[in-house]
Amino acid sequence: MTAGPHSPHTLMIRKLESIFRLSDEEKQALQGLPVQLQVLRADQDIVRVGDRPSQCCLLVEGYTCLYKLTTEGKRQIVAFQVPGDMPDLQSLHLKVLDNSLATVTPCTVAFIQHEDLRRICARYSRITAALWRETLVDASVFREWVLNVGRREAFSRMAHLLCEFRVRLKAVELAEGDTFDLPFTQGELADAIGTSNVHVNRVLRELRTKGLIRSKGIQVTIPDWEKLKEAAGFDPLYLHLEQDRAA
Amino acid sequence: MTAGPHSPHTLMIRKLESIFRLSDEEKQALQGLPVQLQVLRADQDIVRVGDRPSQCCLLVEGYTCLYKLTTEGKRQIVAFQVPGDMPDLQSLHLKVLDNSLATVTPCTVAFIQHEDLRRICARYSRITAALWRETLVDASVFREWVLNVGRREAFSRMAHLLCEFRVRLKAVELAEGDTFDLPFTQGELADAIGTSNVHVNRVLRELRTKGLIRSKGIQVTIPDWEKLKEAAGFDPLYLHLEQDRAA
DNA sequence: CGTCACGTTGAACTCGCTCAAAACGGGTGG
DNA sequence: CCACCCGTTTTGAGCGAGTTCAACGTGACG
Numbered sequence A, B: 001m002t003a004g005p006h007s008p009h010t011l012m013i014r015k016l017e018s019i020f021r022l023s024d025e026e027k028q029a030l031q032g033l034p035v036q037l038q039v040l041r042a043d044q045d046i047v048r049v050g051d052r053p054s055q056c057c058l059l060v061e062g063y064t065c066l067y068k069l070t071t072e073g074k075r076q077i078v079a080f081q082v083p084g085d086m087p088d089l090q091s092l093h094l095k096v097l098d099n100s101l102a103t104v105t106p107c108t109v110a111f112i113q114h115e116d117l118r119r120i121c122a123r124y125s126r127i128t129a130a131l132w133r134e135t136l137v138d139a140s141v142f143r144e145w146v147l148n149v150g151r152r153e154a155f156s157r158m159a160h161l162l163c164e165f166r167v168r169l170k171a172v173e174l175a176e177g178d179t180f181d182l183p184f185t186q187g188e189l190a191d192a193i194g195t196s197n198v199h200v201n202r203v204l205r206e207l208r209t210k211g212l213i214r215s216k217g218i219q220v221t222i223p224d225w226e227k228l229k230e231a232a233g234f235d236p237l238y239l240h241l242e243q244d245r246a247a
Numbered sequence C: 001c002g003t004c005a006c007g008t009t010g011a012a013c014t015c016g017c018t019c020a021a022a023a024c025g026g027g028t029g030g
Numbered sequence D: 001c002c003a004c005c006c007g008t009t010t011t012g013a014g015c016g017a018g019t020t021c022a023a024c025g026t027g028a029c030g
Helices: A008-017 A024-031 A114-123 A125-151 A154-171 A186-193 A197-209 A225-232 B008-017 B024-031 B114-123 B125-151 B154-171 B186-193 B197-209 B225-232
Strands: A035-040 A045-047 A055-061 A064-069 A075-081 A100-103 A107-113 A179-181 A214-216 A219-221 B035-040 B045-047 B055-061 B064-069 B075-081 B100-103 B107-113 B179-181 B214-216 B219-221
Touching (some): A008 A024, A008 A125, A024 A125, A075 A125, A125 A154, A125 B064, A125 B125, A154 A179, A154 A186, A154 A197, A186 A197, A197 A214, B008 B035, B008 B125, B035 B055, B055 B114, B064 B186, B075 B125, B075 B186, B107 B114, B154 B179, B154 B197, B197 B214
Antiparallel strands (some): A055 A107, A064 A075, A064 A100, A214 A219, B045 B100, B064 B075, B064 B100
16 A cells, blocks of 8 residues: 655655756755654644744655634644645745644654755755745645535535545555545544534445445545546646646 | 725835845846736636636736636635735746636736746745745635634634735725725625625624624724624734734 | 444434525616 | 616525534454
8 A cells, every 4th residue: 555655855856856857956955955854643733823933844654734723622624744745834934833733643754944945945946946836736725625615515525535635645656546545533534624523424424325435444445536526526636736747 | 995006016015025125126126027907897707727827917906816616616715815916826836727816896907927927036036935925825814714614604704704804905005994895795705705695694794783893885894803803713823914023 | 351532323403505585776778 | 867677685484414412333452
């Protein structure tokens, strides 16, 4: 199921290279980036609302989520991250964090100092552009989530989340064929699609009985991709994965 | 009510200067940016999903919105823009648009060629950082909207939208005191907070009867700002308006 | 073998939707 | 200046998706 963890530098270079080829010099600069690896347990906050971090992190292994809380304490997950993602890259230019970042599963993360990133950005404008682009893709995903939560009913919402997750896992080679791991509790899924955990349970059952998914433990299988996409109203455009392959 | 329209260059410089002081050279570079002004009617698409624009636009006067549609045709507005905003700045690095941009009121917009922006970014890294930051603030607003639509009930959602709009208008001096214009139909408000227009009507009435807002035509007055903020669970942090004034 | 977190199911309830009709208001043409 | 028109706002009534509360099942783990 898993392609095994890569080094943080490899992950980052691979991701940026999915946009355009990096020069050897650019690659070397990235390779030289000092990082501090850290292993974290599940359900641990990495940074919190109001923090003013001097570093940002690169997810190497495991899954994290960004979340926000209402004043009454209701939680909304606004994004999940998969290995290779930089969940709080925004903190490079926004001093105060407006959301919290937490592990969902046990994780390995690599911390990179802002000043080191800034130094590289100052020198290599194409790396700046690539990192900027990453944050723009994140923003695009947020927009889709607003649509998902605002205008789809729970059934499609869940289907949509599954579609997104599958596509993103495939992109980092963490999904094989039509099967992948979904290591989230139903409560976490509920916080992501803006429903109650009870209803998540019912929606998952409906997805199962309609043959749109099969599941065994945390493993999910999608027997008919087209059918699930249709149920979700899923169009991968918003993930901006294939820069110019269509052109 | 209105401070009158500014030139596109003034708007842009003023906005970027709210983060850090620009040098004279940087200001001159921005002043020299070629722009093409255009006046648009209300309810007109400026760019659409799937477009591959070679320019992006700066809103000079009026209000626009970003929106997405589900496959069944339900519309979700994912953001409003006020004068000074660059609604599709994302297109600078994302080739294909994943949302549409439309005027809500009659608008004046200034189109700026991507190549011109890129030239300036290549030369002035602080302008790059400031523009990048703008897109990060946009992303922060999307995150808050996911929370708003996902975890608040309609009443608070509407209150929250009003709070956001008021704060953002104040920032560009388009709100005086506790009164501002809300030139949206209830249908548009419904698409923004993910409810039906009928329910928007009822929620607005409730806000009125509870004394949280007063309204006359498109003018909205907020008699008790703290009370509305509380009803909304509104914390302006996510708008990232005051970079370091708190520090 | 008990415990604890998570998953599952039922039942009552509620927020918000849909459908439908009526009132309003601002612009246009006569 | 009036009459008309059309989009918008407002209100009512019935309905439905999803919530809350509560109970029970299940599997992992000490």
